[in-house]
Amino acid sequence: MAKDGILTCYGGMSHVTSCFSREIFLTAENMADEHARKWDRCLADTAVKTVTGLGVGIVVSFIAFKRRAWPLSFGSGLGLGMGYSNCQHDLRSPYLIHGRMVKDQ
């Protein structure tokens, strides 16, 4: 929790209030907190992924592609996209309906 709190504090500026609200309503059942946390997580994740992608791109570009620029952007884009997708999934998760297929055999 504290770790999350610190990460999100370093996170987006639009979540200052959520940071504050997190500090006050420090309960697991707090949906607003969850939302904020989600966002924090999302952003953190995205950032990490992007940076990781960038790093991999750099490495790949260094290693395989003779220090070209496109692996960096590719990797960062990759990371960003993964993050974005993750974020979206995370934010969507309450609405996702998990169905089961019932084979009628």
Place this chain on the structure above:
Amino acid sequence: MLRACLRGANATARKNYRRIPLTSLQQCRHYTAGEGSSASKVVVAGLLTVSGGIGGTVLYAKWDRLCLCVCVFSLEECNECHEHKEATAVHPAPTEPMKERPVEEVAARLAQQEQEEQDISASVSASLEDSLASSAKATLQAIGAQEAALQAIMQHTDKLKEAMEAEVLPEEKSNQWKDLEAALADRTTALNDARAALSKANESLDSLRSVIDESKGLKISSVRPLVLAAEENLHNMVVDLDKMVMKCFCVLAGKLSTDDLNALIAHAHRRIDQLNRELAEQKVREKIHIDAALEQQKLEDQKALDSAVNTALQHVKEEARLDQERKLAELREVMEAEMRTQLRRQAAAHTDHVQDVLKVQEHELKAEAEQVLSSKMLEQETRYRQLTQEQLDNFTLDMNTAYARLKGVEEAIDSHVVAEDEARKAHQLWLSVEALSYSLKTAEADVPTVPLENAAQAVRDSCRDNDFALALASALPEKSLQRGVYSEASLRARFNSLRSLARRVALIDESRNSLYQYFLSYLQAALLFEKRQEAPPSQLSSEDLDPFKLLSYASYCLEHGDLELAAKLVNQLRGEARRVVEDWLIEARLTLETRQVVNLLSAYANAVGLGTTQAP
């Protein structure tokens, strides 16, 4: 008369000479003899007495002149004479013996002595003067008396001479003799007075002598001249007194000379003759007298006889009468006695009869009385029984009423107790509910209340047998019991923070929930401005279901303290906004629920309390 004179003379002679002539006794005896004895005897006796007396006087006078002194006065006077003779021989007192003393003492003593002597001399002189005066007075008195005696004697002697010499009638002689006797009496009295006075004088002289002796005995020189003067006076007085006495004596003694004696004898003879004559006369007279007396006596005897007879007759008559009366009285008594006995008999018979009648009457009356008594007793008894019964009934009635009342009172008390119990319970409930509602207030800013478990437990305890309250108490949500509820203010604050978030995710719902939508909803939230607070309409229309509107409505409601409406409005949110405010809603619902239950309980407790509380 003659006899009386003779008797007087004899008495005087007796006094004077202390020799009682025998004839006087004889004379007495003769005098006391009866009247019937011969007068001659009496006359002779008288004559003898007279002669004897006179002879005796003469003879005795001749015999002893000196002894007159002794015999005229009493033996005491003789003694006084002797004493008097002795007293003159007394001489003045001896001198005081002198002793050698110291000078000052001597002087003092002399002065004291002088003082004493002066005092004593003064007293002595006074006493001497007094005694002198008294003795002088007495002496003078004695002398006077002696002189008077002398005079009386002289008078007597003259009278005697006169009586003897004078030739007068017998009556006058008798008078003379009477006078003589009187004179003799006077002489006697005078002599007595003189004697008495002399005795007094002697006494005073003796006292004076004694005083003189005393003063002499004191042995004080200054007194001596006084003493001597007193002695001289005394001596003079004594001498005078003696002179007078001697004179008296001489007068008494030398009374009768020879002529006198002869005259006396002649006189005696004459007297005898006279007396003889008188005697004869007397005899004759006597005879006459006797005859007359006899006659008289006879008459008197007759009278006496008559009177005696009369008296005897009267006595007899009287006696007869008395006898008769006595007899009458006796008879009457006897009759009376008989009458009494008869009457007694009758009375006895009467009493017997009366007794019988009384007995019968008694029986009758007793029976009657018994009857009456029994009837009355019966009546009384019945009345008594009635009264007791009445009393008993009354008492029972009273007891019943009392019992009923007691019962009523007991019931009232019990019901009261029950009511009290109910009231107590209601109060307990109320108190516990109050505690619960108070504990609701313990919610501080953004901190939930204390867990309401205890308060709820208290409420449940206080309404064990009250189903309604119990149901209500158990209707409290579990969460509030375990964790407590948030206050409205905290919810309000929270909502305000949530509002912005809800605005931001307003576009997100089940169908639109990509990030792009998120971005759009953020844009919308940033660009769309709505009223902060807007009063919700009484009925929501479809366009009021816009989240922004709803949020403003809810905000308004919250600001105005209507958490319920706010919750309702917030409940209309859909999608992500709804998801975001879900827990707030839950909290709000919890709070509302708890508050509702608590309100209900409070109302109920109030109602019950009101019901049970008795207005004063």
